[in-house]
Amino acid sequence: MLQTDPCFLTAAEAAAAIKAGTLTSERLVRSCLERIAVRDADVKAWLHVDPAHAIRQARELDKRSPMGPLHGLPFGVKDIMDTADMPTTQNSAAYQGHRPTRDAACVAIVRHAGAVILGKTDTVEFAFNARKAASRNPYNLDHTPGGSSSGSGAAVGDYQVPFAFGTQTAGSHIRPASFNGIYALKPSWGTISREGVHLISVMLDTVGWYGRSVDDLTLAAQAFRLPGIDDSPTKSVADMKIGYCETPYWSRAEKGAQTAMTAAAERLRRAGASVEEIVLPAHFADLADAHSTIMFGEGRVAFYNEYLANGHVLHPELRKTVEGGRGATPERLVAAYDLADVCRKEFDAIAARYDAVLAPAATGEAPKGILNVGDWIFNGLWTLLHTPCVAIPAVRGDQGLPVGIQLVGPRLSDARLLAGARAVQHVIDVEAEERLRVLLAA
């Protein structure tokens, strides 16, 4: 394939070309399908793609007036999300052949904004610590693309689709963005409906999406009407104040994350931004435990019906959670909720002093193999704090794999955070062309 093929466009570029009449949705979809055909046997990002159905959707869209900000753009859907026209397997033996009758709310909304649902992406079973996806890291097939949004991250990273949905309960959305050299928005908790997405933890589960630029992320944010998204200001890096936050878990940062954080801070400073270190209060160190308690305590509830119906075919990790709840007693659960409440308020107050807070997106490069989907230590706290997070690629590590950073903001400041991310994107992500060159040589 040629680098000028439409699948290599960002979603925002493709949207502009479709709007200008220089690209059709059908041509874009065909290009994505071609890339999938070339790469799928290796990358294994998809559990279901029906080319004819995708092309039919694109043709319909090409015939009609623009439906919304995503008109004609292909979207991959994590296979824990219901789709009325495709199977939804949860990558679980218990759901093989399952066909929901309705789209999940998030799928319905992007469809209504004009997206072509290209297919279903592989995922860790129920997005929860169980059977792993078969997907591979497009930069090195011996490595994981991360998880649980494994196929979504790999597919967008490999230029097979410009957009894909992920979800985050621990670090399932932002970490794969870092591993696959792509952009991600984990919106503030509560801003995207989770109806029709398999539940793990009501207090944590968050639907997000991947793209290959901040403008891509913003386009989808418009489809979801995130507060303030239509009139967010243009920012200039030189005027920006960035909080540099290693989090209480910095000792877990490998060389990749260290390099990414240092490089991002240096690039921002060189571009004129003020970068100031933030040390979070000491009790933020307990958020990782609180996060686990809530995830396993609520997971015990969420998977009980699956356990009763199909316990014998569920992954042992899932069975263990349902049977034991991993020590999430009522007392520990209440203490975990209460700590999160305190830290949410405190972090909002801290973050409000900055245009964005810079934090690690993952501990380093993607681990080798596909059984270890990576460490969520730099993600769980933000999921629990309900903050918006934007992942931006930053460097390539010693093994040649991408490593990103994330920008974090106070709750419900998604529009402001995206505006800040847009301003710093080209300052932080200076290796985009090199990344594509490496990928195409892989």
Place this chain on the structure above:
Amino acid sequence: MLQTDPCFLTAAEAAAAIKAGTLTSERLVRSCLERIAVRDADVKAWLHVDPAHAIRQARELDKRSPMGPLHGLPFGVKDIMDTADMPTTQNSAAYQGHRPTRDAACVAIVRHAGAVILGKTDTVEFAFNARKAASRNPYNLDHTPGGSSSGSGAAVGDYQVPFAFGTQTAGSHIRPASFNGIYALKPSWGTISREGVHLISVMLDTVGWYGRSVDDLTLAAQAFRLPGIDDSPTKSVADMKIGYCETPYWSRAEKGAQTAMTAAAERLRRAGASVEEIVLPAHFADLADAHSTIMFGEGRVAFYNEYLANGHVLHPELRKTVEGGRGATPERLVAAYDLADVCRKEFDAIAARYDAVLAPAATGEAPKGILNVGDWIFNGLWTLLHTPCVAIPAVRGDQGLPVGIQLVGPRLSDARLLAGARAVQHVIDVEAEERLRVLLAA
């Protein structure tokens, strides 16, 4: 029908009789169906009942060894909950003929515990402030049974089914219990999976159930494995310390609620319990506003996909919520979440000093007509505080309609609260026989 017909048994009595071999599930189900046949044209509690299917389920259960605590007991299901073998209409024009492919988690769990799913009960559209149920109060057909769990409350109150599911986002579960002279548990937030139940507010929505005794509520709580439910202590009223809590909204209490609270407190004192007034901190008065902000702010998100797909057939109240969010700006939402967090911790500490906190379940008797389903002012705060609540019938008001009270406990103390409710049930609910006499004369 005769008062000795099995439909007039409580769930716990019926369970004991089935266990003892003196009653079959089929006979119980047939009795319920007979009661429905007699009363449905007036009470209109059901949107779907398929007698042959219900009898088939009962016969299957009669043939096999006990599945769980609900073996052979009929259960009504609020029609915002998915059922694989029955339509799920949300009482919305947008969902007529909708047939989900899977049971909601709560339905799957009671089925696995041996329940017969008797049918789907009428509800306010999407359980949200929209098209009202056709259901009537069984004590006086000119009055509402309350809402949004209208049909579930009416059906259990009218002895058409021993158990039914309700949900509460504002006061949709506990208030109908009060209006229909029945018992209800609204469990602590997060303890019952909401998968497959139409979403309104992630922070508020809670699945609960109705019964006609505390033992009934406890049986279903066992099916859901509420923490500590299998080894909760037996309590004696004379040893109990009850907090008497009028809440900051007492000025909204009508004569019915005033009488119910006074009578319950007096009866408890006479039985030897210590009853002590609780005055909540002043900022608890702001919880009603915080509750509305969260319900409408999250409702704006939850109904957006329905609005895009079927806006023209949705109730105007739903459209208004999606279009405007009713003033739930990001700033007001964050403030509402934060106030709730503070009050949750404070209330837990207050409630921990008592065996139970006695509070109004509704403002008074059920309003006349079916368009006003009642005021949620005495319920919204507890929904937002995530506490368990048990409704117990207490008195009949001037219009002859039942009025209940509720017992409230700290978060995740459901088992302890049920044990306390069991001890005080016969002290507070002294008019059960009289209530049945009145109902049968209605």
